Amino acid sequence: MPPDALGVRVAAVILAAGRSSRMGAHKPALELDGKPLLRHVLDAADAVGFADVVVVAGACADQTRALCAGATARVAVNARFAEGLSTSLQTGLRALADDMDAAMIFLADMPDVGPALIRRMIAAFDPAARAIVVPTHEGRRGHPVLWARAFFPALLSRTTGDCGARRLIGEFARRVHEIEADDAGVLTDLDTPQDWARRRFSAGV
Numbered sequence: 282m283p284p285d286a287l288g289v290r291v292a293a294v295i296l297a298a299g300r301s302s303r304m305g306a307h308k309p310a311l312e313l314d315g316k317p318l319l320r321h322v323l324d325a326a327d328a329v330g331f332a333d334v335v336v337v338a339g340a341c342a343d344q345t346r347a348l349c350a351g352a353t354a355r356v357a358v359n360a361r362f363a364e365g366l367s368t369s370l371q372t373g374l375r376a377l378a379d380d381m382d383a384a385m386i387f388l389a390d391m392p393d394v395g396p397a398l399i400r401r402m403i404a405a406f407d408p409a410a411r412a413i414v415v416p417t418h419e420g421r422r423g424h425p426v427l428w429a430r431a432f433f434p435a436l437l438s439r440t441t442g443d444c445g446a447r448r449l450i451g452e453f454a455r456r457v458h459e460i461e462a463d464d465a466g467v468l469t470d471l472d473t474p475q476d477w478a479r480r481r482f483s484a485g486v
Contacts, residue, residue: 283330284403289382290332291403291427294373295322295354297389298339298362303472307341309348309389311477318471319345321392323352328396329403331385335376337369367440374433382408384433386446387425393466394425402427402460411458413450416467422459423467426450 284291297319301308309319316324319336326334334354338345339362346356359372370386377384383406385399394416402414402425412429415422426446428436432453440446450457471477 285330285332287404289403289406289408290380291406292333292335292377292381292384293326293329293331293387293425294370294377294384295319295326295334295336295387295389296366296369296373297345298337298342298359298369298372299366300340300363304474304477307344308471309345310341311390311471313392313481317348318392319348319389320352322387322389322394323349323354325394325396325399326387327353329399332381333377335373336389337373337376339363339369365442366445367442370440370445371437374437381430383427383429385425385427390471391424391466391469393464393469395466398460398462398467399425405458405460407458410456412456413453414458414460415450416462417459418462418465418467421468422450423462423469425467429456 297309310317336349336354336356337359338356339359342358357372357376359369361368405411406414406427408429414427435449436446
């Protein structure tokens with residue numbers, strides 16, 4: 282069921298602007314199971330039927346734009362990507378239309394988050410109570426995170442560097458609702474060649 286059918290307009294913001302310096306290669310373009318990492322995230326978003334999908338590009342912006350060909354996504358370029366993840370989050374939120382009720386923030390290098398979990402998170406969302414929806418696995422919080430529009434001003438003004446919004450999740454703990462994921466895909470962290478080798482081995486590649 283698409284988010285609109287639940288009475289809320291939810292956007293997806295996919296952060297794909299980083300330099301991938303620890304990996305030594307442009308992470309969104311790395312292929313897993315026959316398609317780039319970014320396409321795994323885009324395909325999951327397309328399957329859910331978000332009201333809007335924004336991919337934030339920065340380093341290798343032209344390559345990132347090419348990876349989005351054929352997907353129902355817009356590309357917003359973050360000229361300040363070198364200043365950290367927070368600037369990409371801010372770029373993505375500023376690109377959204379004013380009628381969005383919430384935004385789900387994705388990382389481009391997390392290929393194992395599927396439509397079923399995303400739909401569960403959206404179904405649990407309630408801007409009056411469960412206004413921040415976070416996936417967990419075995420007690421650890423992961424990504425993506427769903428934020429009600431009421432928090433956009435804080436996300437825009439109080440996130441800095443590479444810290445993203447994790448500190449704000451703790452600050453607004455009473456508004457947080459956790460969804461337990463069936464597997465560790467919400468914790469995937471593909472930052473280094475070693476991480477990439479482990480993930481490809483687990484997939485039998």
